[in-house]
Amino acid sequence: MNRLFHASVAENKQLIKNHYLLTLRPLENIKKPKPGNFFMVAVDNGLDPLLKRPISIHRWLDGDFQLLYRVAGKGTSILGGKKPGDILEILGPLGNGFPLNIKSENIILVAGGLGIAPIFALAELLRKRNPSLFCGARTKNEVLCTDELKDIGIDPVVATDDGSSGKKGNIVNVLKEHIKTSHVTDNILFACGPEPMLKALSTLAEKLNLQGYIALEQHMACGLGTCLGCVVKTTKGYKRVCKEGPVFPIEDILWE
Amino acid sequence: MAKKSIDLTVRIGKLKLKNPVMTASGTFGYGDEYAEFIDLNKLGAIVVKGLSLKPKEGNPPPRIVETPSGMLNAIGLQNIGINNFIKKKLPFLRQFNTPIIVNFFGDSIAEYVRAAEKLSASDGVSALEMNISCPNKQAGWSIFGTDPKVTSRIVTEVRKATDRTLIVKLSPNVTDIALMARVAEDAGADAVSLINTLTGMAIDIKTRRPKLANIVGGLSGPAVKPVAVRMVWQCYKAVQIPIIGMGGIVSPEDAIEFILAGASAVAVGTGNFIRPDITINIINGIRSFMETEGIKSINDLKGAVQC
Numbered sequence: 025m026n027r028l029f030h031a032s033v034a035e036n037k038q039l040i041k042n043h044y045l046l047t048l049r050p051l052e053n054i055k056k057p058k059p060g061n062f063f064m065v066a067v068d069n070g071l072d073p074l075l076k077r078p079i080s081i082h083r084w085l086d087g088d089f090q091l092l093y094r095v096a097g098k099g100t101s102i103l104g105g106k107k108p109g110d111i112l113e114i115l116g117p118l119g120n121g122f123p124l125n126i127k128s129e130n131i132i133l134v135a136g137g138l139g140i141a142p143i144f145a146l147a148e149l150l151r152k153r154n155p156s157l158f159c160g161a162r163t164k165n166e167v168l169c170t171d172e173l174k175d176i177g178i179d180p181v182v183a184t185d186d187g188s189s190g191k192k193g194n195i196v197n198v199l200k201e202h203i204k205t206s207h208v209t210d211n212i213l214f215a216c217g218p219e220p221m222l223k224a225l226s227t228l229a230e231k232l233n234l235q236g237y238i239a240l241e242q243h244m245a246c247g248l249g250t251c252l253g254c255v256v257k258t259t260k261g262y263k264r265v266c267k268e269g270p271v272f273p274i275e276d277i278l279w280e
Numbered sequence: 281m282a283k284k285s286i287d288l289t290v291r292i293g294k295l296k297l298k299n300p301v302m303t304a305s306g307t308f309g310y311g312d313e314y315a316e317f318i319d320l321n322k323l324g325a326i327v328v329k330g331l332s333l334k335p336k337e338g339n340p341p342p343r344i345v346e347t348p349s350g351m352l353n354a355i356g357l358q359n360i361g362i363n364n365f366i367k368k369k370l371p372f373l374r375q376f377n378t379p380i381i382v383n384f385f386g387d388s389i390a391e392y393v394r395a396a397e398k399l400s401a402s403d404g405v406s407a408l409e410m411n412i413s414c415p416n417k418q419a420g421w422s423i424f425g426t427d428p429k430v431t432s433r434i435v436t437e438v439r440k441a442t443d444r445t446l447i448v449k450l451s452p453n454v455t456d457i458a459l460m461a462r463v464a465e466d467a468g469a470d471a472v473s474l475i476n477t478l479t480g481m482a483i484d485i486k487t488r489r490p491k492l493a494n495i496v497g498g499l500s501g502p503a504v505k506p507v508a509v510r511m512v513w514q515c516y517k518a519v520q521i522p523i524i525g526m527g528g529i530v531s532p533e534d535a536i537e538f539i540l541a542g543a544s545a546v547a548v549g550t551g552n553f554i555r556p557d558i559t560i561n562i563i564n565g566i567r568s569f570m571e572t573e574g575i576k577s578i579n580d581l582k583g584a585v586q587c
Contacts, residue, residue, distance in 0.1 A: 028317055028556060066554075071502045071530065072349040075553060099346075115556070245344055245351060246553040250309035250329075252355045253344030262338060262358065 025055045027117070033110045034088060036103075040165050042095040043138070044104055048112065049088050057081040057089065059145035060121030060239050060271040064247040065091070066113040067102040076115060077103065078244045080142040080216075080270070083172070092141040092168070118247045119270045122146050122237055128212040131155035134199060134225060136217020140168050142239050143216050151176045156202070160195025160221060164188035196224040203232060212236060213274065223279045236274035240265050286570050287577040288563075290324070290544050292522050293445030293470030295379050295407055297324040297545060300578055301535065301563045304526050304549030305330050305383035305409060305449070306355065310369035311376075317556035320376045322563060324545060328365070328373070330383040330411050333395050335361035345482050345491040350501030350528070351550060352480050354494035357385065357414065362398050370404050379406035381447065387417040389434050393441045400442040407445035410438060413453070413476040425451040425476075428463045439468030447524065450474040450515075452504075457511045458518035465519045472515060473524035473547065475508045501550040502528040509541045516542020516583050530554060532565025542583040 031048040038044050057063070064076035077099045083090040095104045106112070122142075133155050135143040140159060147157055157180040161167045167182055167189050182190025183198045191198050203211060213236030215225050222238050229236045242254040242265040249267035256265055257278040263269065288299040302325035303311075310328050311320055320326060338358025345352050360368070362384070373380050382405050386392040392410065399405050412425030412434060424430050435448055448464040450457055452475035461472045477498025482491040490496075508527025515523055525543030529535050530551040538546045551558040566578070575581060 073346060074349055074351065074501055074550070075346055113555075243342060243344055243346070245346075245353075245550070246307075246556075248309075248313045248556060250307065250313050251344065251353070251553055252338060252358050253353060255338070255341050255343060255358075257340065262341075 025053050027055065028113070028115050029054050030111050031114055033106045033108050033112065035108060036106045038104075039168060043168065044093055044095070045082070046091045046093065046103070046106070047085070047088055048091065048114070051111070055117055057084060057117035058121030058124070059149055060119065060142055061117035062119050062247075062270060063091065063114050063116030064118065064244070065103065067099045069113075073099040073102070075245050076113075076247065078118075078241075078247055078266070080239065081117065081145050082141045083145060083148065092138065092144075094138050115247055119266055120268065122214055122239070122271050124149070126150075126212055128210045128235070129153070130208050130211045132199070132211050132213050133157045134160075134195065134213060134215035134217065134221075136160045136195060136215075136221040137162070137166060138168070139215070139217030139221075139239075141216070143214065144169050144172065146214055147173070147178050148176050151178060157181065158183070158195050158199050158202075159190075160184070160217065161189070162186065194224070196221060196228060199225075200228055203234075215239070215274075222277075226274050226277060226279065229274050237271050238274050238277070239270045240272060240277075241270070285576065286567055287579075288567065290522075290578060292447070292524065292545055293407065295325065295445050297379065299324045299563050299566070300539065300543075300545040301559055301566070302381065302524070302545060302547045303327050303552060303559060304547035305411070307549040307552045310365065311373050312369070314552070314556055318560050320378055323378050323559055324563075325379040325381050325406070326373065326376075327381040327383055327409060327547060328369070329359055330357055330385050331359050331362045331365050331395070332357065332385055333362055333391055333398070335359060335364065340493045342491065342493055343497075345497070347480070347482055347499065348503060350499050350503030352482055352492060352497035352499050353477070354492045354497035356494065362395060366402050370402060374404040380404055381407040381409050383409040383411055383449070385411040385414045387415065389437050392434055393437050396438045396441040400444050405444065407447060408438075408442055409447040409449050409473060410435070411449050411476070413449070413451035423451060423453070425460065426454050428459060431460060432463045432467045435464050435467035435469055445470045447471045447473050449476055451476050452507065452511055453479050458514040461515040461519045461523075465521050469521060471522040471524060471544075472519065473526065474515065475504065475511050475527045478504055478507065500528065502530055502534075504528050505534060509537055512538055512543050513541040513585065529562070530558065532562050532569055535562050535566055536569060536581065539578065539581045540583070540585040542585075544582055
């Protein structure tokens with residue numbers, strides 16, 4: 025099983041503006057990814073853009089797999105133009121996924137915006153343990169994967185900045201209220217989302233003494249741990265998001 | 281049979297390489313991450329991530345940014361230190377039938393000398409590559425390798441400290457790189473390698489902030505290749521010692537271009553980030569090119585550009 029492989033595009037569906045769900049069919053046997061793992065995807069064979077793009081596993085479909093991504097620059101806009109049958113060169117699965125030997129009965133998943141991409145993979149795997157899912161977004165149509173979540177029997181708590189879906193406001197505040205009123209103590213958090221959300225979550229986790237893990241994003245060159253380009257500051261020094269991460273214990277991250 | 285008749289071997293100082301393709305320092309770690317993708321025995325040489333006497337933490341993130349056909353990096357020479365390398369990484373690398381070239385640096389001449397001594401006492405270190413593109417503590421953190429006098433002194437001192445093949449990696453951020461190559465040769469270098477990265481900068485126009493936390497970084501990748509080929513060609517005309525050419529090599533054709541400009545061997549750097557097995561594709565591609573063109577020895581291509 026080679027971690028450098030080719031896959032053909034089965035579908036590249038635009039969900040909302042700038043957000044795509046890419047279904048890939050590997051042309052050889054690949055290693056099954058764990059939630060929190062990621063792939064480095066070459067958007068074409070040219071030299072500009074030069075580097076592969078790191079994208080986390082969204083859904084494993086028995087051989088086929090899905091990536092959920094946002095068009096944010098040159099590389100991802102080329103990816104957005106891919107058609108069924110196009111072949112992509114891919115490296116992965118890479119990185120350390122979410123820890124799965126969870127003892128706590130109260131699993132809380134938090135996704136901000138596109139952070140639902142890896143959190144969905146975890147939710148699907150843990151669905152029999154009835155995790156609570158909290159989804160934050162700017163506005164109603166940016167609340168992603170609602171149908172897929174319904175498929176796997178998870179009904180998320182939603183908050184949007186403008187109140188167009190779910191509660192109005194910040195998902196971390198919604199979560200805080202939930203924890204306060206639920207009187208449950210052994211919660212465990214798993215989160216992915218924009219930095220301000222993760223920062224707020226780490227403050228909350230510290231205050232309430234919650235155990236938790238977060239998946240981080242960073243620019244990467246190799247994805248394999250050699251370029252040392254994707255480090256993040258932790259209590260144990262600089263750690264590579266591609267190798268020691270992308271999932272870290274929430275208390276380990278030293279925010280700027 | 282056809283394969284046998286093609287001679288890819290090259291000599292760099294005391295080293296005999298089975299082919300001219302090596303890895304560039306800082307792009308291949310200590311080899312272990314790449315063993316999954318390629319047979320490390322097939323490489324001409326492995327050049328490991330630059331080492332200093334003590335471990336170095338490196339720069340704050342963001343450390344890298346992609347630019348057209350290239351990337352800027354400001355890793356800040358993060359490394360595990362020479363002792364950890366010898367203890368934890370060298371035993372793995374020793375298993376392979378491939379010379380290990382250790383890139384090293386310091387922030388004073390004394391540190392370079394001490395590092396060279398330590399590495400030269402280690403079994404399995406085939407050659408040393410001095411990175412002189414880093415700052416000199418005793419000279420207001422100016423770059424060692426941009427002042428010919430300092431370069432001469434530091435290479436002379438390190439030369440006295442090691443009997444291993446000594447490669448001096450030149451900085452391209454100078455007015456006359458051929459002069460720097462001559463200085464290194466006169467001071468006792470067995471070979472020069474070039475180019476290190478070109479200093480560059482990128483700015484986020486919305487936040488008006490530099491894209492790298494370190495503000496400036498080193499540019500590498502195909503974007504720098506023509507500059508690197510030109511510099512190899514200039515050095516080839518200036519020195520007798522072998523040249524290891526690098527700068528944006530991602531294909532066999534790129535490697536051959538460097539050899540025609542005068543490189544005895546080449547190193548693949550940023551290319552390793554694009555495809556972890558790129559070095560093997562380059563070695564195979566050089567061999568096929570030679571077969572097709574009827575060239576028997578790689579040395580027949582060296583410096584064969586017709587100007």
